[in-house]
Amino acid sequence: MISFPGSSTSVEFDRGQAVVLGAILVFALAVAMLALYQLNAVPQQDRNAEFDAYQGANVDMIELHNELLRTARTGGEGGANVKTGVSYPFRPLSPNPPPGTGSLRLSAPGTVTVSGAVGQSADVADFWDGATVSHETHRAVFTPGYNRLDVPPVVSTGYLAYRQPEENDVVLLTGQSLVRQNRISLILLDGELATASETVALSVDPVSTGQEPVAIVASGAVDPDNDGRPNVVLTLPTDIPADVWETELLAGEENVEAVTDNGDGTVDIRLRGVTDDAAARPVVYELRMAKLELRKRADQAVAPGAAPTYLVATAGDGASILDSQTASLTVQVRDELHNPVTGAEVNFQASASGGDPGDITPQPNVRTDQDGFATVVFDPDEDFEGTVTVDAECESCVGDLAARTTSFTVQVSPGPETAERPPSVEIVDVWRTSGPDDEVDRYTVQATVDDPDGNLVDVTARLASPEIQQNPVDQDDTTSFDKSGDTVTLELVDRSNSINPFPDTPIFTIRVTVQDEAGLFASDTTTVNNVE
Incomplete structure (x- = not known):
């Protein structure tokens, strides 16, 4: 059938064409809007999600830093969670980018050294005699793997948390706990950690910790770079520039004389050995050292325990007693980080010129308690008078003979004569x-x-x-x-x-x-x- 202009059939045809064209235009507009959304809005939403995740990861690394400090201080096991990935918003009509999963790992080992120092007490000086002391450590590094944001890794060292420098621009997330007045705190990290997931659950295990510091002083060795005045020198592996250490992190620390870059990824922190006044008195530093293992919570511990190394006399040396009294003698066994060791065997022997001066109980060997102490009692013979030497040796210590032995001197005097009592x-x-x-x-x-x-x-x-x-x-x-x-x-x-x-x-x-x-x-x- 042929329709002519003006007929009803022509009108219906034109109307149908308009509907089809309108639908095509609406669909094209929707596609264009979706394309604009995918091109502009979706990346911004992704960046916002990644930025929030990165900020959260920064907070988590700060919490990890605090947990390292707490575990080193208390000796109790710790833990932390670090969000290394990102969750993108759900968009049913717009595809999400692939998962933005970062990694958390321990860095390659570096070496921390303390040089120019000697133990203040004689027993500590037998082990720490002025030679350079070196210990291996690692840094915990979170490296983001986002799709939109390019941001620097976040690091926790055990004494500081920060974002890795970008063109010498360092963002410090915490203050430093390494040097505070005359206190030095070194926390060493060990373990096997290399993981990538959205959230990492961590365990912080104490390998060697202690409550009491060890006193050290400058050994008196002449430092030609410091006008002949002795120094205690800390050498640290770090990617933070020396000028940031000196002008920001250690600003206001009067015992810090200088921080220098060694050009090999380490810096030297020079601490004054004597006071600046005319008396030039030795500066006594309280050194605390700890070793912690950082691992995934589901993994087994792999870091070896600390071995007993040397012992110190802590109570009883120089005692003066009557022949009717007893003397209590105590030693402490420590590891190479100067922290107490539990279960180490110590042998005590009493001697004097002229024969056996008395008994020591208990015998033959005494094991140290949970604080590293071993105590015996010396009971002199009734007819003994004079000086007694009690030698103690840690038979399980790995230090040399001078370090694993110590001696006590006990002076025994006769007591007053007592009146005989009748039956x-x-x-x-x-x-x-x-x-x-x-x-x-x-x-x-x-x-x-x-x-x-x-x-x-x-x-x-x-x-x-x-x-x-x-x-x-x-x-x-x-x-x-x-x-x-x-x-x-x-x-x-x-x-x-x-x-x-x-x-x-x-x-x-x-x-x-x-x-x-x-x-x-x-x-x-x-x-x-x-x-x-």
Whole structure:
């Protein structure tokens, strides 16, 4: 059928074309809007998500830094979570970029050294004698893997958290805890950590920690770069420029004389060895060192424990006691980081000119407690007078002989003469053990004896008639008594029928006498009825 202009069929055709063209235009507009959204809005949303994730990761690395400090200080296990990835917003009509997962790892090992220092006490100086002391450490590094943002890695070293420098521009996330006045705190990191996931759960394990610092001073070695004044020098592996250390991190620390760049990824921090006044007194530094293992929470610990290295005398040296007293002697076993070691064996031996001066208990070996201490008691012989040397050796320590041994000196003097104390006796019971038809009378006597000097030699019982005081009826010999604790039991026999002119004596007197080595004696008397 042919339609002509103006007919109804033509009108319907034109109207259909308009609908189709309108739908095409709407679809094209939607596609253009989606393209603009994908081109402009989606990247900005991704950048916002990545920026928020990066800020969160910075906070997590600060928390990790704080957890390292806490574990080093308390010795307790710690943990932290670090968000290394990013979650992009859900967009049903717009594809997301691939996962932006970063990595968390321990850096290649670096070496921390302390040079120009010596232990202040003699025992510590046996181990730390002025030679350079070196220890290996790592840094925890979070490297972002975002799709939109290009941002620097974040680092935690155990004494500082920061963003890695970009063209010498360092963003410090925390202050430094390395040098504070005369306190030096070195936290060494060890372990095997290299992981990439959205969030990493970490464990912080103490390998070597302690509560007490060790005192060090400058060894006095002349430093030609410092006008002949001695220094204690800390050498650190770091990617932070020396001028940032000197002008920002260590600004205001009066003991820091200079920070220099060694050109090999390390800096030297020079600490003054003596005061700046005319007296030039040695500056005593309190050094705390700790070693921690950083690992994924699901992994097993791999860092080796700290070995016992040397010991120090902590109490009892130079004691002066009487021969009736004892001296308590204590040592502490420490590892190479100067922290206490539990379960190390220490042997103590006492000696003096002229023979054995006394006993040491317990023996032969003493194990250190949870704080690294081992304690013994020296008990001198009663007749010893003079100077005693007690040598202690840590048989499981790995240091040289001078480091793993120490000595105590104890002066023993005679005590004042004490007055001799006499013994005493009290009859507590007497009973007849013979029957009415027996030819002789028998008695058992019980008495309590006090022997304060412990030198009792004789216990005697006498059975006598009051009418014949000068002629005892019977006397037992000293071998016939039984002593149990403080009680003596004696057996007496009346043989008066053969020697007494009064054979039916009704009353007997029983007397018990005790005597000690000094000739001091005591006695007690009671009577018994011989007729009943």
